[in-house]
Amino acid sequence: MSPSKPILLAAGGTGGHMFPAEALARALLARGRTVELVTDKRGHAFGDALPEVAVHRVNAASPGSGLVGKLAAGWKMGLGLLRASALMRHLEPAAVVGFGGYASVPTVYAAANARVPVMLHEQNAVLGRANRMLAAGARRLAVAYPEVSGLRERDRAKIVLTGNPVRPAVAARRATPYEPPAAGGPLRLVVLGGSQGARVFSEVVPAALARLPESLRARVHLAQQCRPEDLDAVRAAVAGLGLAAVELDSFFRDVPDRLAACHLALTRAGASTVAELTCIGRPALLVPYPFATDDHQTANAARIAQDGAGWHVPQPELTAEALAARLESLLNDPDTLAAAAAASRARGRDDAAERLADAVLEMADAAAPANAPTEAAP
Structure with missing residues (x-):
């Protein structure tokens, strides 16, 4: 050639x-x-x-x-x-x-x-x-x-x-080791809904956090991507929850850094999102977009769940009560998070x-x- x-x-x-x-x-x-x-x-x-x-x-x-x-x-x-x-x-x-x-x-x-x-x-x-x-x-x-x-x-x-x-910025973060939550330390939760955010996350996440024990909420550092039209509502919904830190925006320019620093991510299951999560090696709750062509996001999430690298949560099952229970269980279980992070990294490239x-x-x-x-x- x-x-x-x-x-x-x-x-x-x-x-x-x-x-x-x-x-x-x-x-x-x-x-x-x-x-x-x-x-x-x-x-x-x-x-x-x-x-x-x-x-x-x-x-x-x-x-x-x-x-x-x-x-x-x-x-x-x-x-x-x-x-x-x-x-x-x-x-x-x-x-x-x-x-x-x-x-x-x-x-x-x-x-x-x-x-x-x-x-x-x-x-x-x-x-x-x-x-x-x-x-x-x-x-x-x-x-x-x-x-x-x-x-x-x-x-x-x-x-x-x-x-x-x-992206090169994502590949560069593969060398960042996963550090599971320490007893009494911060709990960094990143919520990403794709390029335009996800309304269901804006509705469910604040309600789920409100159901967590106060002692757990006080440790949560929330970084959530929201649709521009949802920002004010989410800001108001989390204002009185006593979270340790809150960052809300319609677009994060430093997603690789945020993923590398997080303990748990809540995301859609698009191809690029899954590739970035697994390249860096971070555990995630994957909520497939239910109207994706051929339901390909469900297939992506199912593969990740089968590998033990995350958890597949169909959108109809993403209620405030169910998410609160899942968050409380995982954020109090650093060993499970660390095992999922290792499995995620093992399947990433x-x-x-x-x-x-x-x-x-x-x-x-x-x-x-x-x-x-x-x-x-x-």
Whole structure:
């Protein structure tokens, strides 16, 4: 493979797709490879941190509802495929890596049809719909979990376990050891609800803390991310609880530091959140977003619970009474927290970006002598 040939990353939409793409870009650039990003209008470039990564835009859309919506989505996808096919001819990439989501579909499909080596990266424990559509045309499927559901049997031979890349600031915190709560010492609880917070946490957490014994509340250091519209209500709800410290915000810029310092986290179970928790090695109560596509967050949480690295709490079971009982039990049991932290760290990776880069380059090198035809995606 010629180092001058670019490697195209196809990603867009949410940070769950863009974070691992950015991490892979960094790893490939460090090896002297040319990297370019293909995304849709929603996708953000990697910003000032990676100005050398050229960005190309293609049309893409998720399947619409109703006849008009489906026709509009099909039209956009068709335009995206035409643009992506032109990019294949113009750039002649060494490989294309798709990170799931419908923003990746035109580029990955065009690459498979042009016989460009394709790798798909799946961040969740369930193969996403876009990756399911594209798996037939991929030469490799890089996964974050040893077991991924939704795969056809004939695609299992393509699997390479890489993990889910995390931000450098997260990887740097893997060296921070977990310190379980000391008798009578602070109890640091971090509550994160994803990029926009979670209303259910804003409603349930203050009510659960109010049910804790006063002596326990007096030790709790609460850092909670809330939706902007919920901040005042949460602030009022916790004001008279006698907590040792309270930090509420709609966005924390220092999440890696907060996770590294916490004794217990309460979070959703998105791919990036789970990757960060396990990379740093922190115990967590995982409450999957119940409306996630294919319920993939439930699958993620279930895998973590099976490993003993945290506790899966379905949202319907997240009542103030149940959460209070769980918090009281765990915060008074440092040995259980420490065991979960160790299990979390054991399943986490700080080298996922390097492993993914290895797999991409091996695939591209193997295909370099003659780009053998690959089965095009249906």
